[in-house]
Amino acid sequence: MGIPDITYRIRGLLLACLVLLVQPLALATDFRQLDDLSPASPEDYRTPGQWLVVVMWASDCPVCNLEAHAYQDFHFAHSDHDASVLGVFLDGSARIEEARAFVRRHGVEYPNLIGEPALVAEFYMAEAATPWVGTPSFLVYGPEGDLAAKQAGAVPMEIIERFIASRSGRSI
Template sequence: MKKLIFYFLIALLPLSASATAPDLNLKDMSGKAHQLSEYIGNGQWTVVVMWANDCHVCNAEIEGIDMFHEEHKDKNARILGVSIDGWDKIALARDFVKRHDLSFPNLIVEPDMKYIEKFGGGDFVGTPTFYIYTPEGEIVASQAGGVPMNIIEDFIKNYKKK
């Protein structure tokens, strides 16, 4: 199963290998404005995780995602969480971050598919969705659904620029 997921990530490589991260305006959980470029393309791999407070898979896997961030943030990779709950559900999004004691930055967007789809340059299926950006800010893979973090770790380690 792990190899299947890994190969699925690789299969998506050609679809988006040349796309760079969009410079979107987002807000953090306190309402402060941020640019996506603050987090992507700064010499480290960035894994963007789109989540929702009521997503069962997100709730089940988020602690492993946080462990990945803690292990890699000072080395070669980091996590950026993006809640698609929107401002109407900001209290629920904040509770999710607090309940899971997340150490990585989390931003929030409105649940507008036209906006959300700009992260990965294509259709958004649901949460969780992972977008993997190179240290130069190019999106090279995306995956909807749960992905064990060791698969993402292997992908980053074995990635070869085309």
């Protein structure tokens, strides 16, 4: 193995590392806003000093349909001072209208993104460092933007509210 071989191997390794570093950013920017389909990222919805609860759901998820009002109630109770909710639909481009109907049916007024099912699963796995199980799934980011909690599967909003309160040093 000569010098040129080592140089090519090092370049290849550096390129592979660069791709791995950029991949999570690419995943996060392939989402679309549900209302106008403009590009968006969950990162766009983080407010410094506030918690962000990201709920990944689907329009045909029975639990998501049952719990949608609780996510809405939480958002209205907290969004003006300490926490907000962001929905991320995994319905994909084939089911945009179903996702929009879900939002209308449940009166959801907080922001929602939509992505292809594999994209949403990859995003969850990259952020949570745990396997994707299904909907609903949650990522809870702290006031500094750090991932503070993850949950694959349903969790009552009261538990998330208590978690945030305990981490914020206040009672609810």
